[in-house]
Amino acid sequence: MAAPLAPDERDAAVAGLIGWAVSADGKAIARTFKFGDFVEAFGFMAKVALAAEKIDHHPDWSNSYNRVEISLTSHDAGGVTRRDIDLAGTIDRLAGA
Numbered sequence: 001m002a003a004p005l006a007p008d009e010r011d012a013a014v015a016g017l018i019g020w021a022v023s024a025d026g027k028a029i030a031r032t033f034k035f036g037d038f039v040e041a042f043g044f045m046a047k048v049a050l051a052a053e054k055i056d057h058h059p060d061w062s063n064s065y066n067r068v069e070i071s072l073t074s075h076d077a078g079g080v081t082r083r084d085i086d087l088a089g090t091i092d093r094l095a096g097a
């Protein structure tokens, strides 16, 4: 289990991503994705699910019609680690943005 990133490292890493923000408590990063319809949103979620399973690091998320809200944290470390940053980058690529 890796230790959470220090706040400055975490913020610098998030600044290198597209559209992700640090949560109010500093322990997670979040982004909301909006798609054309439910099928597109769910197709995206299916791709993310397979990628997450492959790296054994999983998102906390919710879906409402064409919106997918994703929060990433490393539960075992109790904060944001490099694994969250890497998964966010993968998710961005899968979203095509």
Ligand SMILES: C[C@H](O)[C@H](O)[C@H]1CNC2=NC(N)=NC(=O)C2=N1
Residues within 6 Å of the ligand: 056, 057, 058, 059, 072, 073, 074, 075, 076, 077
């Ligand atoms: C046993 C297994 O490696 C752990 O439960 C993994 C699975 N996926 C996980 N995903 C996330 N986001 N945080 C974790 O701490 C975590 N732990």
